[in-house]
């Protein structure tokens with residue numbers, strides 16, 4: 001029970017902080033908590049998996065050096081723990097949507113599982129990679145903290161992608177379209193687009209959401225998923241290749 | 251008999267870094283790192299048959315633990331393959347793969363899970379494990395607070411209760427107290443009787459000789475000797491003494507050579523073990539390569555732990571060989587041997603009467619065994635006759 005409360009603490013604090021910041025900056029997104037949490041919960045799953053997953057092999061050095069077991073259990077277990085948190089948080093979030101009579105729209109909710117699959121693939125793939133690299137380079141976990149910070153702000157969680165898009169591809173901005181293209185190379189952006197489109201549907205939603213229809217996002221996420229499958233295969237191979245040396249490097 | 255563990259041309263290379271870049275920062279700043287290869291194992295090949303009790307011996311750093319880890323699948327061999335059949339429980343050095351933050355109970359379940367036991371099956375053996383380890387009041391303590399003996403107890407208890415087909419033991423029994431060690435050995439013998447395969451790394455050479463069916467000696471990562479435990483342990487002892495005391499296995503200037511020594515019971519070559527109190531004859535054949543005046547033939551006996559126990563020579567018994575030219579045979583009749591159970595190693599030598607010249611010494615080349623009389627704990631044999639008379 002306490003554990004459940006614990007796992008809700010993080011999004012609640014985030015919500016408080018960013019609601020405050022949004023008020024101060026005057027960025028107005030209708031039903032901001034709904035908008036923020038739809039992307040934030042997904043991000044948390046990713047970020048927590050990565051930062052704890054980086055240490056998953058190193059922290060279990062005693063086991064790795066003494067017992068044979070499939071090493072991929074270690075990063076997968078950290079993702080599993082983060083996933084339990086994600087499910088718990090999402091259940092509370094959904095209850096919250098019901099309680100405030102925000103509800104769901106059937107027209108775009110189908111993006112949710114698609115975005116979720118992409119999220120999971122990305123999380124597992126990157127966690128595989130960082131957990132195996134961190135055995136050799138122990139300072140990787142600090143770099144991951146930095147990388148996550150940059151990555152977080154490159155993902156439209158706190159701010160609204162629609163408004164950003166409107167600003168940077170405005171007629172006066174010469175290179176805006178290029179920036180936007182580059183921005184779209186970020187897989188977490190697509191995943192968050194998906195979650196937001198699936199769940200956020202305030203009357204003015206289109207101003208805040210990424211400038212894609214649900215259909216376009218669906219296609220986009222499918223492409224992302226295919227790419228991530230290759231990525232997962234690659235990082236799994238890397239992990240497998242390095243895992244033979246874990247016991248001697250720890 | 252089928253094979254439980256097959257080790258084929260296994261080599262293991264460790265990279266020895268002068269300064270290992272353990273961070274990306276160092277890695278980037280220092281550019282290419284120089285690494286030297288160190289071969290902890292080199293072309294090791296042998297099979298362990300199902301149900302065999304196999305001992306691995308060797309000096310510190312010879313690669314025993316490395317080999318065991320390769321067998322267990324913890325280290326990947328750089329070359330060659332290891333094939334095993336059946337579930338392997340490993341007790342590899344201290345700790346036996348416990349997570350320090352978890353309690354004893356949680357670690358038991360974790361360990362069992364690694365060996366493929368379901369939660370329910372673990373429930374069934376949990377009490378036995380705790381019973382065997384005698385750690386009931388500590389099971390809810392984090393294992394980081396366990397003493398090393400307690401860790402070994404729990405590790406051993408887990409390993410033997412999860413019903414493995416193969417068990418690997420690395421020098422862990424030495425840590426437990428005496429009572430526990432005795433129970434472990436007992437358990438290991440039961441395992442042996444049940445036809446399970448055991449690979450034991452040990453420095454207790456006599457234990458290896460008593461318990462094992464077969465042994466291998468590693469030396470700098472290569473198999474130096476393999477075969478019957480007696481033979482391998484003897485080879486091991488020779489190697490140790492050569493390294494430590496600079497004894498040559500055979501030395502001497504060879505004006506006279508020892509053609510061979512042999513042990514006889516009565517007139518027949520000695521076969522099988524002696525009983526305490528039996529007589530034995532040591533026969534030494536010599537050949538002079540050039541005429542030598544008045545050589546002395548001597549012998550020495552060492553017990554299994556390499557302690558000198560007895561020695562004598564021809565001079566002591568007033569025997570003069572005179573001028574030796576050609577071949578001679580010298581016989582030492584040893585009266586009732588006072589030894590009880592154990593293996594004894596015989597060194598024979600020829601030297602001048604003043605000991606200034608050593609012609610030829612064969613160090614612990616021959617051996618004989620004395621059996622322990624069933625049901626007795628004698629340290630030595632004293633011939634006794636008993637009589638009774640009326641007063």
Ligand SMILES: Nc1ncnc2c1ncn2[C@@H]1O[C@H](COP(=O)(O)OP(=O)(O)OP(=O)(O)O)[C@@H](O)[C@H]1O
Nearest residue numbers: 248249264265290309310311312313314315316317
């Ligand atoms: N992870 C490692 N990295 C580099 N070298 C290693 C590593 N593990 C072992 N070695 C080296 O391999 C050699 C063999 O070590 P190993 O632990 O197998 O010896 P051992 O026969 O078990 O010795 P002992 O009797 O002391 O237990 C040693 O020289 C050791 O320094």
Ligand SMILES: [Mg+2]
Nearest residue numbers: 314315316420
């Ligand atoms: Mg060792």
